Amino acid sequence: MAVIRREASSDTAVADAIVAAAFGPGRFAKSAYRLREGVGCVAELSFVAEEGARIVGTVRYWPVLIGGKAALMLGPIAIVADRQGQGIALALMQTTLAEAKKIGHRAVILVGDEPYYGRAGFARIQPVGRITMPGPVDYARLLGLSLVDGALEAMAGEVRKARITATVAAAGCALG
Numbered sequence: 001m002a003v004i005r006r007e008a009s010s011d012t013a014v015a016d017a018i019v020a021a022a023f024g025p026g027r028f029a030k031s032a033y034r035l036r037e038g039v040g041c042v043a044e045l046s047f048v049a050e051e052g053a054r055i056v057g058t059v060r061y062w063p064v065l066i067g068g069k070a071a072l073m074l075g076p077i078a079i080v081a082d083r084q085g086q087g088i089a090l091a092l093m094q095t096t097l098a099e100a101k102k103i104g105h106r107a108v109i110l111v112g113d114e115p116y117y118g119r120a121g122f123a124r125i126q127p128v129g130r131i132t133m134p135g136p137v138d139y140a141r142l143l144g145l146s147l148v149d150g151a152l153e154a155m156a157g158e159v160r161k162a163r164i165t166a167t168v169a170a171a172g173c174a175l176g
């Protein structure tokens with residue numbers, strides 16, 4: 001059974017390697033990456049899944065603004081190939097979404113498959129066009145979740161970078 005815990009600085013290289021193996025170099029071309037460039041992740045929400053001494057999964061979140069209102073963007077999330085399908089990603093999401101709510105975040109978006117992320121409570125943002133991404137995206141894959149009742153429904157407009165972080169490297173997840 002995987003232990004879900006905060007990412008420590010000593011885990012960062014392994015977590016980065018899991019993301020790189022899962023998504024390949026093409027990940028940097030994604031619209032979600034435009035929103036991460038030059039911005040530090042939300043360090044309190046970087047978690048790993050560990051089995052024995054092995055890191056088998058990672059999740060990170062980035063801060064964004066939706067029409068000027070603060071929200072989170074989930075991802076990247078990745079599990080090592082030989083441990084997929086064991087519920088580890090779902091456990092990572094459940095733990096971190098509960099933590100995000102606890103520390104006061106109101107809404108989370110992501111770009112991903114609704115049939116999968118629906119398991120963690122995400123649904124397609126509707127109507128299409130209410131919330132827009134700054135680059136090309138398949139809007140059937142733009143999903144959201146309110147952590148506070150009605151929070152996401154009250155948001156509209158373009159998703160933009162929340163802040164530029166001078167010390168991104170220190171945040172440990174500059175590239176995601």
Ligand SMILES: CC(C)(COP(=O)(O)OP(=O)(O)OC[C@H]1O[C@@H](n2cnc3c(N)ncnc32)[C@H](O)[C@@H]1OP(=O)(O)O)[C@@H](O)C(=O)NCCC(=O)NCCS
Pocket residue numbers: 022023077078079080083084085086087088089090091111112113115116
């Ligand atoms: C997607 C990913 C994070 C899921 O992690 P995981 O720990 O294997 O997921 P879980 O065990 O919680 O859930 C697995 C279930 O979800 C299903 N599933 C996985 N990806 C899915 C998808 N894209 N669409 C629909 N269902 C999906 C699996 O078939 C499995 O179904 P089952 O429970 O009926 O057997 C993992 O497979 C991964 O790292 N993939 C490569 C990177 C990636 O695609 N990340 C997401 C980008 S949006």
